[in-house]
Amino acid sequence: MKSAGTKSSASPVGEDVPRIDARQKVTGAAIFADDIQFGDSLLHARIKRSPHPHALVRKIDTTRARALPGVKAVVTGEDFPRHIGLYLQDRYIFCRDRVRYVGDPVAGVAATTPEIAQKALDLIEVDYEVLEPVLDPELGTHAEAAILHPDLGQYVVAGFIFPKPGTNISNHFKIRKGDVVGAWGRCAAIVEHRYRIPHIQHVPIEPHVAVARVEPSGEITLWGSSQSPFAQRNLIAQSMGISQSQMRVVAPLVGGGFGSKAGVSMEALVVAIATKVPGRSVKLLLTREEEFYTAFVRQGLVSHFKMGCDAKGRLLAMENVFYWDGGAYTEYGVNVTRAAGYSSSGPYEVPNIKTDSYCVYTNHPVGGPMRGFGMPEMHAGLEQCIDELALKVGMDAVEFRRINCLKAGSPLPTGSKMHPTGLPVCIDKAADAIGWGKKPAASAPNKRRGKGLALMWKAPAMPPNAGSSAWVELAEDGTVTVGVGGQEIGQGVFTVAAQMAAAALGVPYESVRIASPVDTRYSPYEWQTVASRLTWSMGNAIVNAARDAKRQILGTVGEAWEETPEDLDIVNGVVISYKTEKEIPLKNLAVYGLPKPNDQGWRGGPVIGRGAFMPTYVTGLDPETGQGERSVVHFTTGAQAVELEVDLDTGRIEILRGVSAFDVGKAINPAQVKAQMEGGFVQGMSSALFESLNLKDGVVRSPSFVDYRIATTADAPRDLQSFIVEEAQDDGPWGARGIGEHSMVPTIPAIANAIYDAVGVRLEGPPFTAEKVYLAMLEAGVVK
């Protein structure tokens, strides 16, 4: 008889199994959207874009472009009168009356070659009336600012978003808890600061690409690099005025997403163009320059923090105001604003808190979701203030965090209570590993060494009813195919999906494959591959589907063996009886079932398990106070620490060591969890030291990899350590919760705190370039 111990040791959950997609990726066999071959009849699309940050469109003349040989279609906003948008339907596919950022699409061309399409763009004449732009989110809320969306009051909007018609405010989220004004008088120390976080970009190495074909029947197929095939089906169908079932989205492997390929970014453009050339496939591939100008950005933030504590270092109050630079339209910005609002205490117990988080329309590129969804931007300031407050009250910054950090049952800013969390353990791990309190000598006389630490928390920010589904099917040989609608964007979710299916069904990991590419016609529904929600949400759906398949199999075998299913199990691909010790491999019954004795027919048959998951317990929040029963599903928490050196001669920063510790509930694949922690640390470091779109007068001034520097092999720290903390999530598969985005949330403030520790200066915001650090040191008298 097999013991329970044998079973659990055979489970692939918790094991570092090899990635399911790695072999095809190292041999060049992996297919990305741009690799799909459409033959010589493929048409190429290019987009005519606004050169102005803000202007009225008086007239568009496409006559000359249409006459160019090789041009098959020219479209403008005239033909597409419906709005599109995820939470707030505030944009047209092509601009109709007004352009709102440099790069806003005004017309599209399909031609036989990309060169002809590009040439046709030059022949399109657009007559603009240039208007005063809004270039700062805080100023955008002032009464004298130009109003960018006069029709804001008419837009369709999700129930949890609160636009202010007649202003540029697309969402205002408030927290009103306790008595902030009364609390200031009881504070022994108060700090107040303002930070400015620049626009940056996701920079996946694979640019955005989409191919659309409209059948003569009106059905539309879209192939694209997408984190959100189902959301695209829904939103594009609505904006084209067709049924969702007429819209099919096929989404192969994604060459890096980080949020930039979530929702609808450029895909509706090529669908609109394709409607004019039925039966022809039309491809739109963004150039890298176009990526920098027009793909989603991580919106800028102007944040004001005021916080105070008593003489023992207990946080008493916070007052926060956030102005999010939502850009021209607000695909995700309004929800980033909300998420930052309900998370605005940081991972701390704060009895009195007042927060105003505003999303503001500006004439900047469109704010999308980016790894961390507002949390890196918000924590950048918040976690520096915590250090300053600790200093002011005379406490060690780590000790201050230990006292104030969230523990199980801690009250949250929205009125609910914190679930069990390993945050205190994360603090200890990070502090121990970095050698907190010990200061080694710098490596050279012209260098100063410093250490810094920061905490984070983040919930999946999504509508309360974001659902997942999955199916599990057995083939003749007993191997298992798992259907999912979540996307492999590099995070390793197909591997983890296979591990969970294998463990829940009782088969080896190697005998599971994932049905891919994701295709909305055949794959089960998944809301979107965002919010670090798949391991948890899609994982639950997979477990449910595997259990459903298992129930069917054990039912069939139980009948055949005249045993109750409770005495049966599936172990390593074999159905076994704990009672009679009988065994039968799955392949012996997978598709054809089992014969009844004496040729009396058959039982069982094809096995297909189905499973779904949707959180049903997330409640609304009061629009005036932000209070409610349960604002989110859960929070992942963690800590990072860094050790760095500042070069006094140049201001250059070298990150010597980085430590990450996050509470992931349960690591389904520990190696991949650590890979997320390392990759996120380096992306966070890159955003701290190098990255900014350098928007000036509404124009992106760094539209190439030369001007927009991301971390290279020369910058990766030599020593990164990652610690997994596992305080189980009550509704997660095996207790798991997400980790993908969280790993870059505390990096900016950890580095900023280490810079302060080294040379005693703080900057208004990243990137902490050598030039800015040097000038700050000069101003502070650290160097002469």
Place this chain on the structure above:
Amino acid sequence: MTLHEIHVTVNDEPEQVAVPANMTLMRMLREKLALTGTKNGCSAGECGACTVLLNGEPVNSCMVLAVECDGARIVTVEGLAGEDRLAPVQETILRAGGVQCGFCTPGILISAHALLERNPTPSDDEIREALVGNLCRCTGYLPILESVREAARMQSAAG
């Protein structure tokens, strides 16, 4: 546009291709020979995703015109593995966890392979320098660097 006939050897296969004068080597590989393992990340020579070996040297294939390659030997990611075994660096990058989204992987493998061909025992700094033109946004690079070190060890152990 006039087409030019060129002869190239790609992954040990002789090929005859008709290309327009403005077609890059990257586009020729992807569009004429369906070798889509070579990736287009920027078309500006900045990201390294399209790196291939041109007569043994790693180049950004988006910066080379196909017509310049008449008579050349080209190796793409599809040509790295042997009949039934992966090249050492393909093997070690799998094991070290150096692959996430996989879009930069082909270019990284070619650059790493070229490094190990000309310097079988590279130092850590030499590995970093050889890969500095290959951008990766997912991994943070450390597992990639480790996989090159490990491949060097494997190769020297195999003599």
